[in-house]
Amino acid sequence: MNKKIWTKFVYIIISAFVFGIFLYLIQLPAFRGFLTGVENKTFDLRQSIVSKYAKRSDKITIISVDDASYEYIVDKYGSWPAPRVFWAKLISDLEPYNPNKLIFDILFLQRFTADGTSDIALIDAVNKNKNVYVSINFDNYSEEIRIPPVLPSALQNSIENDYLIKTNPELVYSNCRTIISEILNGTKNIGLINVHRDSDGTIRTMQPFLYYNGSYYKHLALMTGLDYLDLNRSEFEINKKGEIELDDRLALPLNADGRLILNWYGPEWTFNSVPLWQVISAISKKDKEFLNNNFKDKIVFVGVTANSLADIKSVSVSSMFPGVEVLATFTNNILDNNFIKRVNPAIDILISVILACIIGFGVMNFKSPVKSVFLFFSLIAGYFVLSVLLMLHFNLWLGLVAPFVFGILVFAASYVIKYLITSRDYEHTYKLAVTDGLTEMFNHRYFQEQMSANIRASKRYNNVFSLIMVDIDFFKKFNDTYGHQSGDAVLRQVAQTIKRNIRSTDIPCRYGGEEMSVILTNTNKEDAIKTANKICEAVRNKEFELATGDWTHVTISLGVASMPQDADTTEGLIEYADKCLYVAKKNGRNQVVFEFPDGTEA
Secondary structure (H helix, E strand, O other), X not given: OOHHHHHHHHHHHHHHHHHHHHHHHHOOHHHHHHHHHHHHHHHHHHHHHHHHHOOOOOOEEEEEEOHHHHHHHHHHHOOOOOOHHHHHHHHHHHHHHOOOEEEEOOOOOOOOHHHHHHHHHHHHHHHHOOOEEEEEEEEOOOOOOOOOOOOOHHHOEEEEOOHHHHOOHHHEEOEEEOOXXXXXXXXXXXXXXXXXXXXXXXXXXXXXXXXXXXXXXXEHXXXXXXXXXXXXXXEEEEOOOOEEEEEOOXXXXXXXXXXXXXXXXXXXXXXEEEEHHHHHHHHHHOOHHHHXXXXXXXXXXXXXXXXXXXXXXXXXXXXEEEHHHHHHXXXXXXXXXXXXXXXXXXXXXXXXXXXXXXXXXXXXXXOOHHHHHHHHHHHHHHHHHHHHHHHHHHOEEOOOHHHHHHHHHHHHHHHHHHHHHHHHHHHHHHHHHHEOOOOOOEOHXXXXXXXXXXXXXXXXXXXXXXXXXXXXXXXXXXXXXXXXXXXXXXXXXXXHHHHHOOOOOOEEEEEEOOEEEEEEOOOOHHHHHHHHHXXXXXXXXXXXXXXXXXXXXXXXXXXXXXXXXXXXXXXXXHHHHHHHHHHHHHOOOOOEEOOOOOOOOO
16 A cells, blocks of 8 residues: 555544544543533633733722721621611712612621611612612522522513523522512612532633522623613523524623623722722712712622632632622623633534644654644644634634644554554565565575574573575576576475474575575574474475466475584584585485585585
8 A cells, every 4th residue: 555545544543533532531421521620721721811901891890898998897886797777878978979880799688676777778778779789699598497588570580492591400599598678679679699610619600590489580790781781671582592682782692501601801800999998988078089980870889808708709810809890790791792602512623623633644744753743732832822812802712622632642643653654664674675575585684694693692592593504406407497487486485385384483584596594593403404304395295386387396405504513603504504405415405414424515
């Protein structure tokens, strides 16, 4: 087979085999989970790069309960959380400065019976101001701990084609942490603040809707963004692309788990953030410039950022990310229509195949290993850069792990096969270099090499070995009678007969012309004589086919020499075997001679 065709054939087989192994492994839950975990880390790496170039919205401000603000509240009120009247006063004090939205990432749970006035003040402030939003939270506590409450119908939503959400058990909840009932039933501006963590504890996605007690409920950040864009509604539909399409400005691209992949804006403190104590100070001083600059027409989130209050999350770009900033990021993605879209896994597989094909082709065709390695790392690096650019400019999450793993497997397998092919070619070339083309025995050069090697081994380890010299009787006359083509045919057949009657460890060689030889490794003279007689008899009894199609018989003469008893050098053994061969011919041919009278000359 042509070497290029053979190379391409092997390359196709390698790719198909490796691809098959990869498809098999990816079906195993443990392996798939490992790949998913690694893929998530590559997403984090790319997000840490692209987030440096992302621009946060100037429409969002965060009032942060930082460590200093926490101490301020504890000093003034004796404990955390602050009394409800504190938050009611904050709402009323900020309203003159016209915030577009005021969102509390704080759960106002059951009423404080010891301070009913405080609760009433908060209820009044929330229900009276239609731009104030508050939080609830779903969980899966059993009915023995908490009876699942019935939520107001005003908070419920419906979704057509909800296959991406309802089929995911992680988006279905059985219980709810409710807030003060007068607020729960007094405003529609109530949203969820549940977050989703991947298996490594990192937040990369957020659920826009959760399913509870037969209905869907919006996330607080989603509600905030839709209200700001005047796109809020209670009826939604998931299209064939897996998107919740709202209008030309916004489409929510759900992933296979019914979640949205967040596009982060920086490592931390990416939004305009004002400490709560500073806001209170500005209000008391009536610092209108400060208050207008930070809150007028802004979406204002109020949330905890103090480490001591433990609302710190691990996200793609930071392990210390305040929860309120997660909500702000979610809302910012809605305002910018800036969510990440995960490409179809089939595209990852297609890219894997293409990348692997290029890698395999390069390995199989480049003679220089340096070029092959350079091609491999160039492709891997180039593909990584491409994936970063696609995420930066088109919000696309292109899979890295599948192409990289498949590429590495093909790279390694291609090198193994290339080594095998090279070894095969080397062996073939070497065989041609040491083989006689007519008889397919080893040639004279190889004979000399092996004689020298056996001499050295015999002297070093005190071993024995023997040599048989073979000559076809009356071969010159045979060629004159039947022609050289028939002579070549008989020479080939005699060589094959010799090879069939020796051991696999013995070395048959064409010494020159019609003369052949056999090196018998680890063989004493007695066994060598037996082998020589066996060869002689086999040739004598065999009928040989001529080039004309006729059949005839030939005979051979053989001389045997052994080391160390007959000689201890290559020249000495050849000379001794030749003299024995001369005696065999002189005594009538068709026989084996293993010793000769003194004075015999070859």
